[in-house]
Amino acid sequence: MAWIELNLDTTNEGLDWVCTLLANAIAAEDLHIYESSDRSQKWTFTIQMYLLEDAQIHQRIDAIVDLLKPLHRTGMTDEPQIFMVEQRPTKEESFPNLANPLIRRIGDRFVVLDADSSYQASNPQEIVLRLQNSLAFGSGLHPATILSLRLLERHVKPSLYALDLGSGSGILSVALAKLGAKAIAIDNDPVAVAATQDALRRNHVTDRVTAMLASLGSASQLGHWMGGDSVAVPAIAPDQKFDLIVANIFARVHISLADEFYKTLRSTPNHEGILITAGYTSDRLEDVTNAMVAAGFSLGDREQIDEWIGLSFRKPCTNF
Numbered sequence: 001m002a003w004i005e006l007n008l009d010t011t012n013e014g015l016d017w018v019c020t021l022l023a024n025a026i027a028a029e030d031l032h033i034y035e036s037s038d039r040s041q042k043w044t045f046t047i048q049m050y051l052l053e054d055a056q057i058h059q060r061i062d063a064i065v066d067l068l069k070p071l072h073r074t075g076m077t078d079e080p081q082i083f084m085v086e087q088r089p090t091k092e093e094s095f096p097n098l099a100n101p102l103i104r105r106i107g108d109r110f111v112v113l114d115a116d117s118s119y120q121a122s123n124p125q126e127i128v129l130r131l132q133n134s135l136a137f138g139s140g141l142h143p144a145t146i147l148s149l150r151l152l153e154r155h156v157k158p159s160l161y162a163l164d165l166g167s168g169s170g171i172l173s174v175a176l177a178k179l180g181a182k183a184i185a186i187d188n189d190p191v192a193v194a195a196t197q198d199a200l201r202r203n204h205v206t207d208r209v210t211a212m213l214a215s216l217g218s219a220s221q222l223g224h225w226m227g228g229d230s231v232a233v234p235a236i237a238p239d240q241k242f243d244l245i246v247a248n249i250f251a252r253v254h255i256s257l258a259d260e261f262y263k264t265l266r267s268t269p270n271h272e273g274i275l276i277t278a279g280y281t282s283d284r285l286e287d288v289t290n291a292m293v294a295a296g297f298s299l300g301d302r303e304q305i306d307e308w309i310g311l312s313f314r315k316p317c318t319n320f
Helices: 012-021 057-073 142-157 170-179 192-200 217-221 253-257 258-264 283-295
Strands: 003-011 031-035 045-052 083-087 103-106 110-116 127-131 161-163 182-187 209-211 244-248 274-280 298-306 307-315
Touching: 003 012, 003 057, 012 031, 012 045, 012 057, 012 192, 031 161, 045 057, 045 161, 057 170, 103 142, 103 274, 103 298, 127 170, 127 192, 142 170, 142 244, 142 274, 142 298, 161 170, 170 182, 170 192, 170 209, 192 209, 217 253, 217 258, 253 258, 253 283, 258 283, 274 283, 283 298, 283 307
Parallel strands: 110 127, 161 182, 161 244, 182 209, 244 274
Antiparallel strands: 003 045, 003 083, 031 045, 103 110, 274 307, 298 307
16 A cells, blocks of 8 residues: 655744645645754744545645645745655654644643544643644644734633634634633635634534634635635624634734724723734734724733734723
């Protein structure tokens, strides 16, 4: 039995996107991710994909290469290398030096796991998040995801009604639910919506979060995140019904939506609307902050990992 190995290197930013694009093309056990051994290069992770050789193998390879072209074009990955191997290695064989590749702790409470991990929470304060496709699929390896989770842990309270804009893998939606909020999760990519729905089912929170193909206001006019073909999606009106918004998206989208974020959040005499932003680096910090302040927000707290930034903003309490 022969296997085809597709091997490519990727950046921190590209890692989650690779796995999101491949969610319906590669089974979890056929996708191996580990840290690159050569830190002198721009790449931080190596991804190995395994395909059983059969009559459709060339079509499958071509389809995967086509899916990844936008990432290579934008410098997030190198070109896939293709090899034939006699057998598919296990994940343990692929990265034997990792102490436990299935567990990642984020903040004070979150424990992010592969969907098949046998890990059991060691104390009642832990919040376990289980996701498909190993640790890389929106799991917290990307700095922007870590920053978002840290800020959610700080700001989410039970009974809040939240919006996860650009839900991707669904990890932030699951976190919202397990922190006690109810939420709407929206994305303009059908693959991402399917991944979010899968994450909600795996974590038994479908009663607290609704995932749908949609955008917020004018975001539906901004096109696909990677410049690919856009699909028409419904727009959620900015009608002051959410207590909290989390958006792990590109800086340009944050800036374009600043006014609509403000209009979408509700505030009362006892509650400030909270906006959590991530997905951009320090070179866009001033642009994002200025846009939010101009829209009426006040700056909240900040988290940072290397060049990646996470900020919260507050819509002041109303007096009536």
